[in-house]
Amino acid sequence: MKRLMIAALSGALFGAGLLISGMTNPAKVQGWLDVFGRWDPTLGFVLTGAILPMLVAWRVAARRRTALTGTQMPPPPPQMIDARLIAGAALFGLGWGFAGLCPGPAMASIGFGGTPFLIFFAAMVAGMWLFAVWNRRA
Amino acid sequence: MNPDWIAGLIGGMMIGGAAALYLLGNGRIMGASGLLGGLVDGTGRSNWTERAAFIGGLVLLPALLVAGGVAERSAPIAGSGVLVLAGLMVGFGTRLGNGCTSGHGVCGISRLSRRGIVATVVYLLAGGIAVVLSRALGWTA
Structure with a gap:
């Protein structure tokens, strides 16, 4: 029960943070990603703000079993840089730039975004499912 | 300072706070694509209630904040066809690359994960290319 409450609370705080930061606003996000054009550096502030508490959290986690x-705390991260990582990140980045939505904000928008956001979310779920099917055969 | 930067920093700290709570409370890495993807393909069956609770909070609070007028509703920037294509790419790509902005970007970079840093550089560059492309193709509404 405690686990579920912590999970729901984390999810709620994550959602509020995505909303307040502007991550759920596709028009803003496109400007943040426009590194080859008129780039708006706000995404740097969002990422920096998000990384700061986690720098502390990882230090605390390292001292606890x-x-x-x-x-158990998560194991150390794998180090392998492979084609899957690069291709996956590239595909994801292209989709993020086209729609201005990444997975967290896509979920956070389900309750208020209306049809276009639901279409994106449904396609994202379909993409995840297609990957699982492809991955079983590959 | 630009008000968008301040909102970004505050919202970002809430995102990082959520990730810290999930890590220190439940021992999990807060990755949005992994949390959802594990429910879609069944690999997260063993802890599906925890994933569902997280997603429940993630959907509910923003909906309440917008309904209560605390935050503004945002508008889509692309037509349905582009949204479908982009959604498929985001879904497939995040599973193939095993992470998105929250997992690779927030949780990965903060522990100096090589994979997290490389993935973040790649998806940011790809995102920049996509913005250029979508303007050139007239996809941005």
Whole structure:
């Protein structure tokens, strides 16, 4: 129960942060990604703001064996840079630039965005499902 | 300072705070595409309630904030065809590359993960190219 409450609280705070930062606003996000044009550096502020608490959190996590609810802390990150990582990030970045939406904001917009946001979300879920099908055969 | 930058910084700190809470509370990395993707393909079946609770909070609070007039509703910038194409790319790409802005960008960079840093550079450059392309093709509404 405690796990579920922490998860819901994290999700809610994540959603509010996405909304306040402007990440759920596709027009703004396109300007933030326009690094080859009239770039608006706001995304740098969002990422910096988000990374700061996590710098502390990873330091705390390194000194603990388990999280508050008793789960093991995540293992050290894999180091391998492979074609999947690069191709996946490139595909994702293109989609993000075209629609101005990435996965977190796409979910945060479900309750208020209306039909276009639901279309994007449904296509994103379909893309995830297609990957799973492809990955089983590959 | 530009008000958008201040909002970005404050909103960003809330995003990072959420990731810190999820890590220190539940021992999980807060990656939006992984949380959802695990429910879509069944790989996250063992902890589906935790994923569902996270997504529930993520959907509910922004909806309440917009309904209450605290935050503004945003408008889409592309037509349905482009949204479908972009959605498919985001869904497939984040699963193939195993992460998105929250997982690779926020949680990865903050622990100096090589994969997180490389992925973030690649998707930001690709995003920049997509913005140029969508303007050239007239896709931006």
